[in-house]
Amino acid sequence: MGSLTTENGLLQKFDMDEIMNCMHCGFCLPTCPTYVQTGLETFSPRGRIALMKGVANGQLPIDDEFEKNMNACLGCRACETACPAGVPYGGLLETAREVAQDHKKTIEKPSRIRNLVFKHIFPHPKRVKRLGSLLWTAQALGLQSFADRTGLIRILPREMAEMQKSIDKVASPRKRKTRPHIMKAEGQKRLTVGLFTGCIMDILFYETNQATARLLTKAGCDVVFVEDQGCCGAMHAHSGEMSGAKELAKRNIEAFERANVDFIVNNAGGCGAALKEYDHWFHGDPVWEEQAARFVAKNRDANEILAELPPLTFSKSLPVKVTYQDSCHLAHGQGVRNQPRQLLRSIPGLELVEMKHPDSCCGSAGTYNLTNFDMSMQILDGKMEQVKETKTCMIVTSNPGCLLQMKQGIVRAGLQEQMEAVHIMDLLDRAL
Structure with missing residues (x-):
């Protein structure tokens, strides 16, 4: 009886009105x-x-097959x-x-790895930073390159062994600790x-955060590195840990x-998609709904x-052909599509060449390239065929997961000598 009551409670979480809105038209x-x-x-x-x-409706069980079909989705939301x-x-x-x-938790205990990731690492910013320091130490000692050269890297699962090739050098603990709390606006605030x-x-992308802050100061913003912030929660939400x-x-x-800032950038x-959905997460919550709505209203990519803001003033020409991966x-x-392209076209000398389907998923999708490696790589290889057709030398994107994935795609396609993948904030900062 207790199990049946629990299951009925779980099923009430579904929004049947939204489910019934699907017309099964097939446009997706x-x-x-x-x-x-x-x-x-x-x-x-x-x-x-x-x-x-x-x-x-209780016509199908909540079983492994249901979980498998849900987890096979990238969550890219192109269907929306x-x-x-x-x-x-x-x-x-x-x-x-x-x-x-x-439902699974009523039957069996979560795995140690799942508990480690979702309960003991990502909810604790200091622990995440310690992991970053360990990675920096391994890189500084040459352990990463040594493992590559000697083949020791093969002791890792295949998906992690491939991904590590895309990871650049991380910032040192000292560099991260000495970052100022506020970066002041240049000129008129x-x-x-x-x-x-x-x-x-x-x-992994500390320098991209710094580049973003520099761009904002040049555009007239005081930039505050807010204390006590942490993980956005997207990985938890996408993994059923609501x-x-x-x-x-x-x-x-x-x-x-x-x-008390004007905007959250x-x-x-x-991360941005999750931050802008906090109001949906707390819909109907008498304590948090209003606060979440105020938070969402301040969020901007x-x-x-x-x-x-007023256009950035670039000091030099950047004669390069790039393609943009949404x-x-x-x-x-x-719904942010035009703004990145507007910024790219503002760089003197830069030529933007669109690929066939720039807003189709690259296969990264958070941790999807680890949990569904083969499918992720199939999607990535198809994306790289589109990239090749543009005959550009740079892939620009606006998301760290996409950036790692596109770097991996460049390696898989054997294009390391003729192409690089760059976050748009780094490219803008480079042009300045």
Whole structure:
């Protein structure tokens, strides 16, 4: 009886009104990377929504097959852009994964690795920083290159062994500790903004965060590195750990409220999409809904705010041909498409060449390239064929996960000598 009551409680989490809004028209099918790769209906948004409906109605069990079909989705949300009915597929997917995980926890204990990641590492910023320091130490001692040269890297799982080739040198602990709390605006001050530094972003892409801050100061912003902020919660939410995601969100809401900034700026498409959805996460919550709505109203992607501020003044020409890879969560999740292109075209000498489907997923999708490696690489290899057709020497993107994935794509395609992948903030900073 207790188990049945628990299961009924889980099923009530589904929003049946939104599930029923799906007209099964099929407009989503050609936009879905996993459906394009497999042709399987259960690997399409329409098919997954049908499975959600069956589970929510009690006609299908919450079993391993349901979990597998939900986890096979990249969560790229291209289907949302294509959907004529405006079905919020991303939210439905998060609910389905939460239901699957909560049900699983009634049957078996979560694995040690899952507990380690979601309970003991990412909710604790100091521990994330310590891991960053360990990585810096390994790089400084030459252990990473030694493992590559000797083949020791093969002791790692294949997906991690391939990914590590894309990781550049991380900033030293000393460099991170000595960063000033505030970077002052150059010239006339227009705004005070808080930079959302992220968790992994501030380790693997510390210099990108610094470049973003420099760009904002040149555009007239005081930039505050807000204390006590942490992980955005996206990884938890996408993995069915919604209660953990909300705890992380509460910490960020409170930290930025105390900072009292005009806007909250981030440079990671995936993080930004999560930050802008805090109000949905707390919908109906009598304590947090209003605070979450205020937090969301202040959030801007770095491309958004730089495009709104007076144009940056570039000191030199950058004669280079580039192609732009849209971050799924920036383009489909936040609707930010034109601003990055506007900024790129403002760089003197730069030529932007669009690929066939710049807003199709690269296969990164958070941790998807680790949990669904083969599918991720199939999608990436197809994306690299589009990149090759542009005959450019640079792939520009606006998300750290996409950046790592595109670097990996360059290596897989054997284009290391003729192409690089760059975050748009780094490229703008380079041009200045």
